């Protein structure tokens with residue numbers, strides 16, 4: 069993979085159809101997300117609204133990784149607008165399986181951390197990672213996230229419960 073061709077940037081409403089396609093793809097590539105393709109029933113218009121909702125606040129971000137005109141990664145930081153919670157962002161991230169292990173996920177989270185630091189609003193980033201998602205756990209640990217707790221029965225997939233860890237990064 070030629071990293072010079074990797075573009076990481078905030079999403080805009082024109083990206084909505086390709087983001088939906090990406091989410092459907094990654095949803096079926098692993099059992100490490102909270103959804104699979106069958107769950108993605110939202111329309112392009114609804115996805116556009118989600119992008120706009122992120123863009124219209126100063127403590128949330130929906131961004132993508134593009135490689136050779138294809139969206140290969142999508143991530144978002146969601147945050148409350150309540151004054152007492154505005155400093156906390158929750159991460160979601162997915163990279164197309166074909167590109168796993170190439171440093172894309174790491175670059176995306178570094179991008180997010182830099183964005184949050186510049187904004188000076190988000191001072192804590194949280195995430196939930198399934199305990200058997202070793203790759204993601206190692207990635208977060210490498211970027212400075214610490215395990216803060218455990219969550220029993222975090223997911224229920226095909227009749228099986230999965231436990232998860234809470235991880236957090238203080239900026």
Ligand SMILES: CC(C)(COP(=O)(O)OP(=O)(O)OC[C@H]1O[C@@H](n2cnc3c(N)ncnc32)[C@H](O)[C@@H]1OP(=O)(O)O)[C@@H](O)C(=O)NCCC(=O)NCCS
Pocket residue numbers: 098100101161162163164167168169170171172173174175195196197198201202203204206207208210
């Ligand atoms: C988790 C995910 C986003 C990581 O993206 P990625 O582009 O593969 O990650 P990177 O290539 O940047 O990985 C960087 C580091 O993560 C760790 N890592 C990643 N995959 C790993 C694996 N399978 N085993 C061990 N460590 C792994 C390593 O520390 C690696 O650093 P190194 O290359 O210096 O060894 C991607 O695998 C993915 O989308 N998975 C499916 C959805 C998912 O699990 N989302 C997260 C839910 S919490």
